[in-house]
Amino acid sequence: MGAYLLKRAVQAIPVLIGISLAAFVLIHLVPGDPAQIILGAQATPKAVATLNQQLGLDRPLVSQYLDFITGAVHFDFGESIIQKTSVGGIIGSRAEVTLLLLLYSVVISILIAVPLAIVSALRRNRPLDHGIRFFSTLTFAMPSFLLGLLLILFFSLQLELLPTSGYGDGFAGHLRGLTLPALTVGLYLAPVLLRTLRVGVIDTLGTEYVEAARARGLARPRILFKHVLKNSAISTVTVLGLNVGFLLSGLVVIENVFSLPGLGSELVSSIVNRDYPTIQALTLVFGVSVVVINLLTDLLYAYLDPRVRL
Amino acid sequence: MSAEASAGETLAFKLGGPAGRATAARLRKRAAGERRWAKATLWAGIAIVVVIAFVCFAGPLLGFADPNQQNLTQALRPPSLEHPFGTDTLGRDILTRVVYGGRIDLTFAVVMTLIPFVLGALVGAIAGYRGGWLDTVVNRLVDTVVAFPFIVLILAIVTITGPGLEGAYIGVFAVGWALYARMTRGEMLVEREREYIFAARTLGYSTPRIVFRHALPNVIRASIVFSMADIVLNILLLSSLSYLGLGATPPSPEWGALVAEGKDVLLTAWWVATLPGLVIVLVGIGFSLIGDGIADRFGRDFSLTGGE
Numbered sequence: 001m002g003a004y005l006l007k008r009a010v011q012a013i014p015v016l017i018g019i020s021l022a023a024f025v026l027i028h029l030v031p032g033d034p035a036q037i038i039l040g041a042q043a044t045p046k047a048v049a050t051l052n053q054q055l056g057l058d059r060p061l062v063s064q065y066l067d068f069i070t071g072a073v074h075f076d077f078g079e080s081i082i083q084k085t086s087v088g089g090i091i092g093s094r095a096e097v098t099l100l101l102l103l104y105s106v107v108i109s110i111l112i113a114v115p116l117a118i119v120s121a122l123r124r125n126r127p128l129d130h131g132i133r134f135f136s137t138l139t140f141a142m143p144s145f146l147l148g149l150l151l152i153l154f155f156s157l158q159l160e161l162l163p164t165s166g167y168g169d170g171f172a173g174h175l176r177g178l179t180l181p182a183l184t185v186g187l188y189l190a191p192v193l194l195r196t197l198r199v200g201v202i203d204t205l206g207t208e209y210v211e212a213a214r215a216r217g218l219a220r221p222r223i224l225f226k227h228v229l230k231n232s233a234i235s236t237v238t239v240l241g242l243n244v245g246f247l248l249s250g251l252v253v254i255e256n257v258f259s260l261p262g263l264g265s266e267l268v269s270s271i272v273n274r275d276y277p278t279i280q281a282l283t284l285v286f287g288v289s290v291v292v293i294n295l296l297t298d299l300l301y302a303y304l305d306p307r308v309r310l
Numbered sequence: 311m312s313a314e315a316s317a318g319e320t321l322a323f324k325l326g327g328p329a330g331r332a333t334a335a336r337l338r339k340r341a342a343g344e345r346r347w348a349k350a351t352l353w354a355g356i357a358i359v360v361v362i363a364f365v366c367f368a369g370p371l372l373g374f375a376d377p378n379q380q381n382l383t384q385a386l387r388p389p390s391l392e393h394p395f396g397t398d399t400l401g402r403d404i405l406t407r408v409v410y411g412g413r414i415d416l417t418f419a420v421v422m423t424l425i426p427f428v429l430g431a432l433v434g435a436i437a438g439y440r441g442g443w444l445d446t447v448v449n450r451l452v453d454t455v456v457a458f459p460f461i462v463l464i465l466a467i468v469t470i471t472g473p474g475l476e477g478a479y480i481g482v483f484a485v486g487w488a489l490y491a492r493m494t495r496g497e498m499l500v501e502r503e504r505e506y507i508f509a510a511r512t513l514g515y516s517t518p519r520i521v522f523r524h525a526l527p528n529v530i531r532a533s534i535v536f537s538m539a540d541i542v543l544n545i546l547l548l549s550s551l552s553y554l555g556l557g558a559t560p561p562s563p564e565w566g567a568l569v570a571e572g573k574d575v576l577l578t579a580w581w582v583a584t585l586p587g588l589v590i591v592l593v594g595i596g597f598s599l600i601g602d603g604i605a606d607r608f609g610r611d612f613s614l615t616g617g618e
Contacts, residue, residue, distance in 0.1 A: 014450075015457045022466050029470045125344055137602075140539075141594025143546050145553045146569055146587035149576060153584070157577055249461035253550050257573075268554050271469050283466050290459035 004302055012295050019287035024068045026283065027057070027276045038081055038274055054079075055277070068280070077281035082273050087281045090266065097167055097174075097262035098251060101185065104178050105247070106240060108186030109193055114232060116190075117197035118224070124202060136191040144250050148184040148257035155180060165259040181258045188250045192243050193236065200235040204228050234304050241297025245290045352603025358596030362589070366412030377410035377563045378402065386579045396581040398571060408586050411563035416593075418475065419544040422482040423537050430490025431530050437491070438498025438529070439521050448491065455488040464547070468556045478548050478557055486540070490533050497529035531608050538601030542594040549590055565590050 027034050035051040036043060052058050055078070056067060071077060077087035120132040139147075156164040168177035204210060205228065213223045240247075252264035259265070263282060270278040365372060381401035389396045395404035437448035463485060468477035501507065502525065510520045549566025551557030558564030560571070565586050572583025 011453060012457070014454050018454065018458060019462070022463065026466050026469055031470075125340070130347075137595055137598045138591070141542055141591050141598055143549050143553070143566065143569070143587060143590050145550060145566070146584070146590065149569070149573055149583055149587070153576060153580060245459040245461060248459065249550070252461060252465075253554065256554055267465060268556065271465060271556060272473075274469075276469075279466075279469050283462055287459050287462045290462070291457060294457060 005299060008295060008298050008302075012291055015291050016288060019291065020069060020072070020284060021065075023280045023283040023287065024065050026280055027055075028061070030276075034274075034276055038276070072281075072284055077284075078277045080270075080275055080278050082270070082275045082278075087278050090278065091263065091281060091285060094261055094263050094266050097178075097260050098255070098264060100174060101178050101181055101251060101255070101260065101262060102247070104175070104182035105185035105189065105251070108182050109189040110236060112186060112190045113193035113197060114236065117194050117232070118201055118228070120194070120198045121201035121205065124198075132194070136194050139187050140191040142188075144184060144188045144253050145257050147187060148181070148254055151180050151184055152258075167260055177258075177260070181254050181260060184254050184257070185247070185250045188254075189243070189247055192246065193239055196239045197232055197235060201228055201232060204231045234301070238297055238301050241293055241300070244293045244297075248286060248290060348603055348606035351599050352607070355596045355599025355601075355603060358592060359600065362412065362593055362596070363416055366409050366416060369406075369409045369413075372409075374406045374409045377407045378561050379406075386575065386582070388579070389581055389585070395585045396579070398579075398582050399575060404568070404582065404585060407563035407568055408565065408589050411565045411568055411586070412589070412593075414475070414558060414562065414564045415545050415548055415590075418478065418548050419541045422479065422486060422544050423540045425483065426486030427490050427533060427537050427540075430487035430492075431494045431526070431533055433487065434491035434494030434496075435498050435521055435526055435529060438495035439502050439517070439525065445495070448495070452488045452492050452495075455485055456492065458485070460485055464551070465556070468551065473556050473559050475548075475558060478551055482544060482547070489536065489540075493532045493536065494529050497532060498525060501525050501529050535601055535605045535608065538597045538604065541597045545590060545593060 030037065033048065033052075035048045035055065035057065039047055039051060049058075056064055075088045075091075077091075079085065080087050080090055083090060116132050116135070120129045123129045152164050155162050162180050163177055166177050168174050210223060210227055213227060248264075251262070252267060254260075255262040255264035256268055263285070266278065267282045267286070269275075270282065379402060381397070384393075384397050384401040385399055387393055387397040387401075393403050393405065395408060398404055398407075433448060437445045460481075464477065464481040467481045467484075471477040471480065507520060507525060510524050515524075545565075548557055548564065549569070552559075552562075552564045552566035553570045555570070558567050560567065568586035569583045569590075572579070572581075572586070575582055
């Protein structure tokens with residue numbers, strides 16, 4: 001286990017360095033002088049020089065990169081150009097929305113995908129299975145923003161059950177505000193989970209130990225819950241972990257559709273407003289989170305399934 | 311489908327007797343039904359894609375004029391015979407805009423699937439066949455690229471290029487090849503140990519001839535199936551970026567941009583956002599059905615919707 005852990009951790013290092021370089025180099029690859037772009041064409045040369053100095057862009061690249069990394073370790077990303085407050089503070093105050101939405105979406109996605117995958121596997125190549133597979137094809141082809149708008153149209157405007165946008169007040173208000181966004185992201189993620197789980201359940205049903213359990217005359221529900229579901233739980237966690245990048249892109253889009261004050265909507269508005277320090281910080285935070293979660297997933301999987309370590 | 315059915319048939323045959331024969335007949339009938347279903351899936355997908363692509367690219371010949379033609383007296387008209395998809399806030403015909411937007415989305419999706427496919431398959435096939443240091447380098451590179459969170463990379467590139475199609479093109483080009491390389495390499499590692507490759511080598515054929523003429527057709531099947539899903543993912547990527555205002559910009563009739571234009575009038579004019587959106591869904595279903603149909607024809611577990 002130790003050797004495997006070390007190997008995987010070492011593999012993650014070039015990716016992490018790549019992400020930090022991408023986040024750092026971003027501001028330098030923008031055509032033209034970033035300070036001039038931020039301040040606009042009318043800015044005086046003096047103002048441009050001051051901003052360049054404030055952003056540290058007048059110093060050698062290597063020392064800028066080292067400062068960027070040292071700052072990042074202390075969660076210090078400088079000051080937002082638009083909001084004039086610390087980028088670390090902005091991220092801290094907005095992370096809650098994104099994390100809550102992420103958890104809520106994952107719960108909804110599991111509640112949709114796991115039962116459907118089991119039913120689909122048990123009735124494979126029957127009408128019910130074809131129906132579930134069509135549902136999975138449909139949700140896969142559906143752009144997440146369109147799904148969000150359709151749900152708003154139905155639940156908010158027709159039935160007037162849930163708010164069209166916003167985060168609400170208090171925990172209950174947050175949950176109410178996040179229900180439609182979480183349903184959207186949950187449905188967006190569901191086909192990915194569903195496909196992998198269906199194949200997983202079919203494989204498990206064909207294994208010798210399930211055959212043995214059947215031969216011993218164990219009741220079907222007991223086999224299903226004890227053997228099949230236990231395996232499905234492991235693969236659900238793995239599929240979720242490996243698709244965290246896919247999940248993240250759904251979150252970025254959906255936060256914008258529902259005007260939620262999370263990290264994804266912050267990233268998009270920073271790109272539109274050319275708020276480079278914020279973009280750099282969010283690129284780093286998102287990138288590192290995805291890599292770390294992928295790594296933890298691999299380690300968990302290796303822990304649960306010893307064959308991987310070989 | 312067939313693996314399960316044939317296993318059942320073998321079982322039924324072993325059981326013997328009338329009961330066994332009856333089971334075998336039933337399983338054969340079911341398998342035949344599944345084959346017909348798979349064929350129908352493939353052709354339905356091809357029909358959807360061909361019809362939509364034809365209308366989009368033959369647009370002017372079919373009487374679809376200028377997608378940016380405004381007519382303020384005709385603003386926000388619901389779907390009718392004259393305007394099958396209705397009109398938007400500036401009185402532009404939405405169906406015409408969808409037709410011209412399709413050129414942008416379909417071109418992007420197909421080109422940005424094809425180039426990474428060819429590039430990735432070449433790299434993967436050569437690395438897998440040659441082995442050694444080349445394979446190690448390619449493998450490391452692929453691992454790094456695949457582990458890099460895609461959405462983060464795309465948004466970083468868009469920050470540099472500014473809103474527009476370039477960001478999406480560069481981003482997909484930088485990352486897309488890696489998955490094809492991984493799949494082709496994996497298949498090649500198995501394939502190069504096969505007897506026919508050994509035979510070709512014994513006959514003195516050159517390495518390029520063995521790799522490209524003999525092995526390649528057998529190692530790109532998983533890639534072909536995946537490429538259909540990849541086309542759908544590319545359409546979703548471009549339309550999502552445009553929806554966020556980071557891809558195609560107004561007055562471009564790109565499909566995601568059309569949905570974004572309609573979201574502010576969702577309450578009063580539902581058709582502006584939803585009808586272009588449903589065309590995206592239809593195209594996506596079309597390509598997914600083709601992918602399923604091809605996977606079924608190849609007969610191994612390549613299917614993306616989990617069909618055996």
